[in-house]
Amino acid sequence: MDEATDPFADFLVTLEGFWVSALSFISGVITPGWRQNQVLILIVLAIVAWLLHGSTGNLLQRWVRSRDGWEKWQLRMIVQIKRQLGLIWFAALAWGVYSVMQNITWPSRSYLIGLAATLAAVWVGIAFATRLVRNRPLRRIVTWALWIYATLYLLNVSDDVAAFLDRIALAVGDFRLSLLTLITALVVIGVLMTLARLASQATASTIRRNDEISPSMQVLAVKGVQLALYGFAFFMGVKAVGIDLTGLAVLSGAIGVGLGFGLQKVVSNLVSGVIILLDKSIKPGDVISLGDTFGWIQTLGARYASVVTRDGKEYLIPNEDLITGQVVNWSHSNDFVRLDIYFGTAYSDDPHQVRKLAIEAASGVDRVLSFKPPVCHIVGFGDSSVDYILRFWIKDPTGGLTNIRGHVYLALWDAFQEHNISIPFPQREVLMLEDSKLSVSNKGAQAE
Structure with missing residues (x-):
């Protein structure tokens, strides 16, 4: 195989290029000159930003505690600002030094400081933008992924890294899946899923505000909209990166049959949940009794219903039990x-x-x-x-x-x-027969 077309050879060439660039940068830093001076300035700015983070963070915390009546989103925003305060100070200081150096010296002598200021500002923006992702582990993954991409893009090495990731691929016949394609698919699907979540939340709030729709139909409509949006986002994300799903039709059919047997109970609960929502036999807010469980329906999920009792316990009852079991709905047709x-x-x-x-x-x-x-x-x-x-x-x-x-x-x-009405309780009288042994012994004891 020719070395020019060998993926492993290309992989080594790319690694060698990265290594040469890294050695060149390190050599410029350790050599006295303006590049070294910029690195030292950035280190000093980082130390100053760290000191300011500690002092201003305490001031911000005391100021927030002196205020009352704040909304939850405002408190969360303050917490996020406090977490990123060091990076915010570093970006502000770096931009200030960069602006001064642009006017008093050559632009090339402040290039690294401007790059660091831009990176810090972009990182702060990403940290605030990713707050839209509610799931904490997923938010952390998205934040680090965007930080890495922004860093590579601002360093002008994103194309080289993309080519490097594209060379790491798994090829089976005409099917080729590279690491770049996989990462791109995850990013596109993640973005579309986030947009689908925001759209479903807006749609759900609109549906819940409509008093003309019954509670059970509101739940069914919200679940249907969520399923449609998330399914559309997934398939559009897969198609957007060029993955052909037609070749997976037979495999997905076989997997579907296996899952059908393995997830029989789960599917039964899903179908039972749809039936409950359609026939409106049970809806959120109803008071039910199921066996020894008495409480009211808090939520109707795809697999189970949440029943909260008077003592604060929350029972997750499978939807199938609500269909096949004997349920007493105290408020089905009326509340009497x-x-x-x-x-x-x-x-x-x-x-x-x-x-x-x-x-x-x-x-x-x-x-x-x-x-x-x-x-x-x-x-x-x-x-x-x-x-x-x-x-x-x-x-x-x-x-x-x-x-x-x-x-x-x-x-x-x-x-x-x-009114002197008495509530009686059981009383018993014991009569001893004249000829019984107990009666004779009692008379003898009294004679003595």
């Missing part, structure tokens, strides 16, 4: 809920008075509906008491069921205490 409580009074108390007092006590409790008045009925004659059932209605199950029952019980207690 009837609650029953049971109690008993002594046989000596007038049942007509007991029923009247129970209804009045329940009617005086907040959250008990007056247009659906409480009712009280006798349900049986027990061993120790006359048993009653008290039924009343509420329309805000999200406020809790146990607490309203407790308030009604307390109102019954106060009413019964005021």
